[in-house]
Amino acid sequence: MITTSDLTKTYDKTVVVDNVSVSLPDAGVTSVIGANGAGKSTLLSMISRILDADAGSVAVDGLDVFNAPSREIAKRLSILRQETHMTARITVREVVEFGRYPHSRGRLTEECVQKVDEAIAYCDLGEFEQRGIHELSGGQRQRAFIAMVLAQDTRYVLLDEPLNNLDMPHATGVMKLLRRLADDHGKSIVLVLHDINYASVYSDRIVAMKDGVITADGAPESVMNADTLERIYDMRFSVIDLDGDKIAAYFR
Template sequence: MITLTNVRKEYNSDVAIGPVNLEIPAGGITALVGPNGAGKSTLLTMIGRLLGMDSGDIKVAQYDITTTKSKDLAKILSILRQENHFITKLTVRQLVGFGRFPYSHGRLTEEDEQIISRYIDFLHLTDLEERYLDQLSGGQRQRAYVAMVLCQETDYVLLDEPLNNLDIAHSVQMMQHLQSAAKEFGRTIIVVLHDINFAARYADYICAVKAGQIVEFGSPREVMRDEILTDIFNTPVQVIEGPNGLLAVYH
């Protein structure tokens, strides 16, 4: 479980996140959704300790993120931000291998190599593992980044808009991979999503954020309601039953 207690981040007198009180259950996928500027990515990066809080407490699996040593936290929690600045003259396999750094500190063992291969195979990157990052499409590169994070083998995985720059088909594939990772590897995945319909289709829980506050948290069926989505996105939304579950239609 991830627990946020009175978490607050203030940028200026007009822009602030919180105070946020939230419990994210262990297991499955929790999607953070909301309009642009709502504070979704800020919350995620505070949970991942990449951004400091002005006040409050965050615990991941009972570990206080402000006091837990980095080397210990890196074995519990992994995060992938939107901005990735890896050297393009890395191969896919070299990139994924960075996920083993908390354990190997750069000296990969035979066990590390087996784990790297496991996640390369899992993300269907086997035929691309010797290619350089700048030789990949955007979707292939994004899969490689996600493989790197999964290769860290943490119970908790944070992903900031992993569907950015992906077309519909590749977005569906990515969410299917994440859903499989949550089930097959027992991971708790927290993901910032721009599209509420992807959250409804693939997430176990939806956390709706608006103006720096948590306004709704629950299962997709609890959150996917006309009045709730209309309020969150400030535009008329109708929720209908589609062939694969609930679907939000904007008017």
């Protein structure tokens, strides 16, 4: 389990994350939603130790994130950031191999090769593994990065806006892959999403943030209602039931 206690981050006297205490499960899909500036990505960055906290603590299965060795954290928790840049000449397979660095320090073992092979196959990238990452479409490239964190073989996988710049078919493909990854491998997938309908359909839990605090937290059916969404986004919403899923439409 990932637990935060009174986690706080301030920029230029503006509190971006405000005393957030939350527990994230050790399996399933959790989506963090909210408007721009709500503190979603900052929260994820502090959990993964990309950012220091001004106050509070984070623990992953009892391990203090801010004080533990980086290698130990990287064996438990992986993160795919919103912007991932790779050298143009690097191949898909080499990208996936980066995921084994916490285990191998660059010297791949037989187990590492097996994990890379499994991740490439699982993400259906076999025909692309020797191509340059720059040659892939946006959806294929995102699958390659997901394969990289899968090869890292951590229980917790954090993704910051993994659907950025993807069209609907590719975004749907990525969400199906993440859902399958949680179900097949028993992993905890925590992702920041702007599309609340993807959060509703594919998540076990939705955590909603506004002005640096958590304003709603629960199963999709408890968060996906007009009153709650209007409080989060300051917009009008209508929510319908479509094949058992809660789907929201929003208005000016």
